[in-house]
Amino acid sequence: MTRTHRLFQLMQTLRTVPPPATAAALADALGVTPRTVYRDIDTLRGLGAVIDGAAGFGYTLIEDAALPPLSFDAEELEALVLGLREVQQVGDPALAEAAGAALSKMRARLPPGQAHRLQHAVLSAHRYAPMPEPGIDVRVLRQAAWDERTVRFDYCDVEGRATTRNVDPLSIVYMQASHCLLAWCHLRRAFRAFRLDRMDGLEVLETSFRPRRVPLLRECLAEMGSCPPSAPSRTASV
Template sequence: MSRTHRLFHLMQLMRRMPPPVTAAQLGAETGVSARSIHRDIDTLRELGAVIDGAAGYGYTLTEDAALPPLMFEAEEIEALVLGLREVQAVGDPDLAQAAGAALAKLGGRLPPRQAHRLKNAVLNARRFRTPPAPGVNVRILREATWDETEVIFDYTDAKGAQTQRQVRPLSIVSMDAAHCLLAWCVLRQDFRAFRLDRMGALQVTSTSFRPARIGLLRDYLEQISCDSTAETTRSHQQDAQP
């Protein structure tokens, strides 16, 4: 790891890790000695980062020179905290980590009063049931979805039947019970939702379906909305029967 890369990585670590972060912790993450970390901290301070603390006590990033000044209304801060903590609670591991890093970045660049409000926000998000772990690398699946490239994966349905599917990935959504991939199934020639914890052996193909993703997703969401409306209507009709 080059020194430039290490300095950037140190900033990321101090944004993400609970403060104060010791030189030993930072050294373990970057593979260098504590003495090298102390020198790197001095360099970051010279570059404009405001870092409290000293050798033997740990370091706290209080102002991040890499980010522009930010100003938010009180309710905007609460909304940001609620949204990011919800991602920490229900997102896949990569997204949960990214949400924590985003919160740390915000706290490092807000004015002191707003940073205090961010740290001690009234709103919070907690889930008492953790979503099942995905069976595939969600980062790769997200990239394939963004790139509008078809993917192939093994799938086990609720009855235990195993199939291989080739789909056009449209969106990844967090449901009550699990994360699901909304997709156009090439085999069924129809929209389907696949639970990520039942997927395995993900392969990204060279088959592009660009620029169809947005239109397909819009049609699928409209279909879901119509199905939900029809189900609600049937339920109300049944309740109204004598």
């Protein structure tokens, strides 16, 4: 780990751990010695970060010079907190972790009054029925969609039939009971929705479908929206 990367990781850890964070806890999180943490804290202070505390007492990030100033009104703060906490509840593991990190970054950069309001927001989100765990690494799937690369995976449908699919990934939809991939399926030659918890063995192929993702997604959503509620959609989960 380079020193620059270590300093970045130390700032991120200070944003996310409950304050005050002891040097021992920070050292354990970063895989370094407490003496290194003391030196890095001094370096961050020299770069403009306002970090309260001292050796033996723990450290609290008061003002984060790495982040731009933020200002929201009360309703905007509640909306942001609700949205990010909903992502923590329904997102895949990587997105849930990212939502928590985003909340921590906001709290570190907001004025004290707004930071207090964010931490103790009236609105929240909670789901008692956990979402099914994805069978694949969703970060890899998201990146393949951004890169407009065809992917291959093994799939088990609602009837228990196993197939291998090559698809062009268009969008991941976080539905009420499951996470689904909207895609153009090469096998069926049609749009399909695939539940992520029924996917396995994800592989990103060299085949590119750039620049067709956005128009294909529009067509897929239009097809879904034009289907009467009582009629089976061609985009239904398989």
